Amino acid sequence: QVQLVESGGGLVQAGDSLRLSCVASGRTFSISAMGWFRQPPGKEREFVSAISWSGGRTYYADSVKGRFTLSRDNAKNTVYLQMNSLKPEDTAVYSCAADRFGDGTTQSRDYEYWGRGTQVTVSS
Numbered sequence: 001q002v003q004l005v006e007s008g009g010g011l012v013q014a015g016d017s018l019r020l021s022c023v024a025s026g027r028t029f030s031i032s033a034m035g036w037f038r039q040p041p042g043k044e045r046e047f048v049s050a051i052s053w054s055g056g057r058t059y060y061a062d063s064v065k066g067r068f069t070l071s072r073d074n075a076k077n078t079v080y081l082q083m084n085s086l087k088p089e090d091t092a093v094y095s096c097a098a099d100r101f102g103d104g105t106t107q108s109r110d111y112e113y114w115g116r117g118t119q120v121t122v123s124s
Helices: none
Strands: 002-007 008-011 018-026 033-039 045-053 059-060 068-073 076-083 093-098 116-124
Touching: 002 093, 018 033, 018 093, 018 116, 033 076, 045 068, 045 076, 059 068
Parallel strands: 008 116
Antiparallel strands: 002 018, 018 076, 033 045, 033 093, 045 059, 068 076, 093 116
16 A cells, blocks of 8 residues: 655645645555646546656646646655646645556546645635
């Protein structure tokens, strides 16, 4: 099993920045990729970004490309989502997920482990 704990959410104004963290524990050796998804109020969960655990290749949704940066610290079993130039439409619950087999898929069904999420609210 892998446990994931997110942190770093909060209430900010449009244009501000936030950095989310996700710490993995347990059988972390089994992780091949990690991703972030978000669920805006009243909407479906959507892909935000993913990173392969070994090579560090990153993937981004078009809506966040150029504003968000995903990085990893393998020694700390942690991924960081740096979010800049935040917009009100970025408001959502952000959840971290871990994949045992892929290289950074955009499909939530491919991730086996999930954190509880952290709320990000961006006011206009």
